[in-house]
Amino acid sequence: MMTFNRLTHLEALESEAIHIMREVAAECRNPVLLFSGGKDSIVMLRLAEKAFLPGRIPFPLLHIDTEHNFPEVIKFRDKLANKLKVKLIVRSVQDSIDAGRIIEKPNQSRNTLQTTTLLDAIEEFGFDACFGGARRDEEKARAKERIFSFRDEFGQWDPRNQRPELWDLYNTRVHPGEHMRVFPISNWTELDVWQYIHNEQLEVPALYYAHEREVIERNGSLLPVSHLVRPKPGELTQRITVRFRTVGDMSCTCPVISEAENANEIILETAMTRITERGATRMDDKTSDASMELRKKEGYF
Amino acid sequence: MTALNTPPLKTMELLRFSTAGSVDDGKSTLIGRLLYDAKSIFEDTLDAIARTTMKKGQEGLNLALLTDGLQAEREQGITIDVAYRYFATPRRKFIITDTPGHEQYTRNMVTGASTSDLAIILVDARKGPLIQSRRHAYLSSLLGIRHLVIAVNKMDTANYSDKRFKEIQHDFEPFLKRLGIPHLYFIPMSALHGDMVVERGENLDWYKGPTLLDLLETVPVSLSTTHLPARLPVQLVCRPQTPELPDFRGYMGRIESGTLKTGEAVTILPSGQRSRIRNLYLGEKELGEAIAPQSIQVTLEDEIDISRGDMIVSSQDSLPKTVRKFEAKICWLSETPLDLRRKYLLKHANRTVKAIVESLDYLVDINSLEQKPALTVEVNDIAHIHLKVLQPVMAEPYHENRKLGSFILIDESSNMTVAGGMIEKA
Structure with missing residues (x-):
């Protein structure tokens, strides 16, 4: 028999992520997995499934719903949670706005507004560890964040005072009221995520694949037409074949022109693409060079 | 799309390496060059860099800006913390752990080296190895790095002189050999002009060895430990x-x-x-x-x-020792010095146990490698200690098995990770 004594890069990344998830399950009192129905959280859920089989996933899912989500993503979220028999907790940004916890400014994306709702939910349930699907290749503030990222009692990240993270001996300890954000797929790239989706034959919401959609062009980006985005005077709508690289707030998540109809074709396209995931698809990240860093410091994902 | 249907990436290996050096050595430029020439930089990122380069009144494309992370760093022109970068070639996927050279150097360098297969130390061709280069080499060897690359950078400022390169090699090699790092590589390069990083360039014809990327693509992934006891x-x-x-x-x-x-x-x-x-x-x-x-x-x-x-x-292999006492080197990471009267939590291979420092034997002067007596251990110090743990741990010397030879110490009241340790004798 031939012995393979090396893991592929994807096997190594999978092993690292499973190790991290098990470490949280072993050491944290009350963990939760932040779940959006997007591709990164779908990969996270598959990793959690593999980590704990034949047992059940030993933590619930939490979705911070902006109510600006694509309806097909929400449907997909519910279906998947149901299939895996995991408890899904949903807390809504709209409820926080109605309760006066958040004041929404006109034309503001709801991505930023999620922070208050998220921190309120963490306090409500007393979570001491929240898994997130953030990747270090997404953005430069993320590139400096630890896998186990400490948050103080206000949910804040202090980039200048992070815990050293040596080998893979993770320090999971927090005081009451503080918590950890844990990023098992920190070291994955967008391409790794798609390769994993392909290898594991994971289902993702259909809008990740090429489909016809009505869009308008605004500030050099394509915006999907919906009840939140209506053409302004002078803007023309057009029907073209697109796909989404990320799924977030419908009012600011832009599709890219693509013919890729399955994971394999996306891998080929991603391997050749010359624009970063966030640059292509998130209008709110273009606002300032440091916008993610500022949001993270306040407690964002 | 037939031939392309199975991406060649499937069987790629993962290599983790760290880079050490200060901004002055051209480290950021080197990483920028590696990513740029390996075509791992996206267009919008390049646009942003071109804009910033122009705003700063510089010309062309300042590749060093690629590795600038946080706002405070951009404002002050320094690197605060360890940053992670990713790129892939058709042969391998790479994770770069980029550690700053100046402030908190030991702590960051140790963090970066702890998960790396290979380390790159940058040396400025005009200046030759500095005290700092020796420090980095020592810490790499302490953390068990088996492949050390000395990137003799800025060869363009030394007329691409083969004599100068050999001088540096001659100067640095005895010290490195003393450290016992198994594989040493010296590569002359100009990150600024792209010579010997990814492309060979035209200025260093006298050098017949591999380019930096050739080396990164071919060194064995030494963290693979399948040959060791299970x-x-x-x-x-x-x-x-x-x-x-x-x-x-x-x-x-x-x-x-x-x-x-x-x-x-x-x-x-x-x-x-x-x-x-x-x-x-x-x-x-x-x-x-x-x-x-x-x-x-x-x-x-x-x-x-x-x-x-x-x-x-x-059961076939030799068993690790089950011990309550062992000797170790620790790197102190906390601003609060070691308190010999206190108990710390020791985390080692999924066990967390209480530990006491039985004796503080000496500190290592990381410039001269000499031992010096000490009464306490402060941030960035490397110390040799005897430790006692309240429940046994299954330990092996770090140089034999990195995973069974490493531990961290945690301060139970602040929850901070205060030290990283390597078992020397169990």
Whole structure:
């Protein structure tokens, strides 16, 4: 028999992520997995499934719903949670706005507004560890964040005072009221995520694949037409074949022109693409060079 | 799309390496060059860099800006913390751990080197190796790096002189040999002009060795530890106790070294009980054999009481020692010095136990490598100590097995990670 004594890069990344998830399950009192129905959280859920089989996933899912989500993503979220028999907790940004916890400014994306709702939910349930699907290749503030990222009692990240993270001996300890954000797929790239989706034959919401959609062009980006985005005077709508690289707030998540109809074709396209995931698809990240860093410091994902 | 349908990336290996040096050595430019020439930089990122370059009144494309991370760093023109970068070639995927050279150098360097297969130390061709270069080399050897690349950068400012390169090599090599790093490589380069980073360029024809990328693509991934004795520290026990699986007991963990097979005779530590492996699982899949560093689950032929922190090891191989006392080198990471009267928490291979420093033997002067007596250990110090733990740990010397030889110390009241340690004698 031939012995393979090396893991592929994807096997190594999978092993690292499973190790991290098990470490949280072993050491944290009350963990939760932040779940959006997007591709990164779908990969996270598959990793959690593999980590704990034949047992059940030993933590619930939490979705911070902006109510600006694509309806097909929400449907997909519910279906998947149901299939895996995991408890899904949903807390809504709209409820926080109605309760006066958040004041929404006109034309503001709801991505930023999620922070208050998220921190309120963490306090409500007393979570001491929240898994997130953030990747270090997404953005430069993320590139400096630890896998186990400490948050103080206000949910804040202090980039200048992070815990050293040596080998893979993770320090999971927090005081009451503080918590950890844990990023098992920190070291994955967008391409790794798609390769994993392909290898594991994971289902993702259909809008990740090429489909016809009505869009308008605004500030050099394509915006999907919906009840939140209506053409302004002078803007023309057009029907073209697109796909989404990320799924977030419908009012600011832009599709890219693509013919890729399955994971394999996306891998080929991603391997050749010359624009970063966030640059292509998130209008709110273009606002300032440091916008993610500022949001993270306040407690964002 | 037929030939392209199976991406060639599938069998790629992962290599983790760290880079050390200060901004002055051209480290940011080198990383920028590596990413740029390996075509791993996206267009919008390049646009942003071009804009910033212009705003700063500089010309062309300042590749160093690629590695600027946080706002405070951009404002002050410094690097605060360890940053991670990713790129891939058709042969390998790379994770770069980029560690700043100046402030908090030891702490960051140790963090970066702890997960790396290879380290790159930058030397300015005009200045030659500095005290700092020696420090970095020592810390790399302390952390068990087996491949050390001395990137003699800025060769363009030294007329691409073969004589100058040899001088530096001659000057630095005796010190490096003393450290006992098994594989040393000297590469002349100009990150600014792209010579010998990814492309060979036209200015260094006298150099016949590999370019930096050639080397990165071909050095063996030394963190692969499949040839070592099999060690599986138990991370979690799976007992679903459902109607379908009333008696299932699975032991989850990552194989830290070696290979485990179905039917293999194993010993459980610290109890010393013996059994055989019934099955190995990854998710729903049964594996006949699993290798380090796979995260798997095993079931055993016999019902044995095993919990987190116990260790399943192959009975054929030599067993790790079960010890309550050992000698170690520690790197102190906290602004609060070591307090010899206090107990700390020691985390080692899924076990967290209380520990006391029995004796502080000496500090290592990381410039001269000399031992010096000490009464305390402060941030960035490297110290040799004797440790006593209240429950036994299954230990091996760090230079034999990185995973069973490493530990961290945690301050129980502040919860801070205060030290990283490497076991020398168990």
